[in-house]
Amino acid sequence: MSGIAALLLADARLPAGGHTQSAGLEPALLGGLEPTDIPGFLRTRLATSARVDAATAVVTRAGAPVEQVLDAWAARTPSEVVRAAAVEAGRGYLRLARTLGMPTSLLPRDTPRPIALGSLARDLGLAAAEVARVAIYDDLQTACAAALKLAPMDPATPVGWLLACADPIDEAVADVAKLTEPQQIPATTAPLMELWQHAHSTATRRLFRA
Amino acid sequence: MPETRALRLGIAGPVGTGKSSLIALLCRELGGTIELGVVTNDIYTDEDARMLRAAGVLDPDRIRAVETGACPHTAIRDDITANAIAIEDLESDYPATELVLIESGGDNLTATFSPALVDAQIFVLDVAGGGDVVRKGGPGIARADLLVVNKTDLAPHVGVDADRMRREGEQAREGRPVIALSRNDADSIAALTSWVRHLLARHRHGEHVATDPGPMAPHFHADGTVHAH
Numbered sequence: 001m002s003g004i005a006a007l008l009l010a011d012a013r014l015p016a017g018g019h020t021q022s023a024g025l026e027p028a029l030l031g032g033l034e035p036t037d038i039p040g041f042l043r044t045r046l047a048t049s050a051r052v053d054a055a056t057a058v059v060t061r062a063g064a065p066v067e068q069v070l071d072a073w074a075a076r077t078p079s080e081v082v083r084a085a086a087v088e089a090g091r092g093y094l095r096l097a098r099t100l101g102m103p104t105s106l107l108p109r110d111t112p113r114p115i116a117l118g119s120l121a122r123d124l125g126l127a128a129a130e131v132a133r134v135a136i137y138d139d140l141q142t143a144c145a146a147a148l149k150l151a152p153m154d155p156a157t158p159v160g161w162l163l164a165c166a167d168p169i170d171e172a173v174a175d176v177a178k179l180t181e182p183q184q185i186p187a188t189t190a191p192l193m194e195l196w197q198h199a200h201s202t203a204t205r206r207l208f209r210a
Numbered sequence: 211m212p213e214t215r216a217l218r219l220g221i222a223g224p225v226g227t228g229k230s231s232l233i234a235l236l237c238r239e240l241g242g243t244i245e246l247g248v249v250t251n252d253i254y255t256d257e258d259a260r261m262l263r264a265a266g267v268l269d270p271d272r273i274r275a276v277e278t279g280a281c282p283h284t285a286i287r288d289d290i291t292a293n294a295i296a297i298e299d300l301e302s303d304y305p306a307t308e309l310v311l312i313e314s315g316g317d318n319l320t321a322t323f324s325p326a327l328v329d330a331q332i333f334v335l336d337v338a339g340g341g342d343v344v345r346k347g348g349p350g351i352a353r354a355d356l357l358v359v360n361k362t363d364l365a366p367h368v369g370v371d372a373d374r375m376r377r378e379g380e381q382a383r384e385g386r387p388v389i390a391l392s393r394n395d396a397d398s399i400a401a402l403t404s405w406v407r408h409l410l411a412r413h414r415h416g417e418h419v420a421t422d423p424g425p426m427a428p429h430f431h432a433d434g435t436v437h438a439h
Binding site: 013015016017018019020021022088091092095096146149204206207208209 | 257276277278279280281284285288289290291292294295298
């Protein structure tokens with residue numbers, strides 16, 4: 001089951017509303033990030049928010065109480081705007097789970113993406129490392145796909161960016177895959193990225209929800 | 211699907227043909243007797259939702275905006291998740307809702323709603339877009355539940371024969387309804403609201419079946435790219 005399930009969860013064609021998200025890239029570009037700095041943006045996410053989310057998904061999958069995971073994640077995601085965007089992304093997973101009759105559909109409506117993803121991974125029998133890899137890959141690939149809409153370039157270029165992150169992604173996966181308790185979730189945040197995302201809810205010209 | 215669920219009516223059509231104004235008109239005309247909700251899909255920003263909220267035709271909280279990540283077709287056609295959630299939230303927050311109007315992000319002639327998202331759809335053209343647009347056809351023009359030829363009051367100013375455009379619409383649609391609409395023409399407004407009320411009654415009685423106007427053909431964008439989303 002998990003072989004195909006991990007691929008499904010990592011697939012942009014999974015109908016969970018992923019096309020409405022830019023993983024913080026549009027806010028960053030609106031905030032002044034230069035397109036040439038997008039590879040650095042990806043590495044920053046990998047070192048910070050993507051790692052927090054991956055660890056959150058792993059701990060959820062391990063069966064930690066959802067309320068405690070939620071508190072731990074929220075404490076590491078200080079902007080209510082960023083949290084709200086994660087809840088919207090999580091709703092897509094919950095709706096998918098509901099249609100398919102999976103236990104994840106029983107989670108509260110305001111469950112954020114990493115917890116919904118971790119729960120779905122549990123339903124689908126993914127291993128800890130698999131859900132960590134999916135969480136990180138989806139985050140970075142979402143930014144790469146959005147980059148092609150926001151700052152068009154040869155579409156192979158972002159593929160190269162992602163491949164350049166392959167080793168650090170593997171290291172991050174190994175780091176977070178062994179976690180089981182909410183308090184073990186790393187508290188690595190990126191204040192400037194949060195600030196950009198925090199401003200996005202009032203941006204008047206935007207393509208992406210977050 | 212229970213028949214007591216609100217009727218979901220999609221409004222599609224190219225940019226600038228008057229989709230938002232049509233929704234404002236429906237809110238104004240029907241809001242007194244039917245519990246309404248609105249979901250807008252802007253390609254760029256939540257301008258349409260703001261416009262509708264500012265128009266004061268409906269409680270602002272009953273107007274929800276969905277950003278589509280530059281994928282207006284995807285959001286109404288294949289991955290309808292964001293729109294479905296917005297509608298479900300509206301219905302959950304206002305359980306008495308009877309009619310939800312969903313405005314597509316205006317794009318071009320080929321975008322139509324999935325029947326998994328809406329029960330019926332109106333395709334909107336306007337005379338200012340040119341009298342030949344109807345003849346170009348497409349799934350929405352040919353097979354939406356209703357075709358509206360909008361802004362007929364402008365026809366003399368843009369050199370278009372509105373009657374002919376309506377007739378050609380009827381021919382292209384093989385008998386499906388066409389309404390030539392002007393906000394200055396009370397009869398045309400009455401025809402529109404009557405059509406919506408009739409549809410709502412059929413929905414309530416379980417007599418209306420959602421139909422798909424058909425798949426999109428590959429299409430061109432202004433930047434020269436070709437794709438079928």
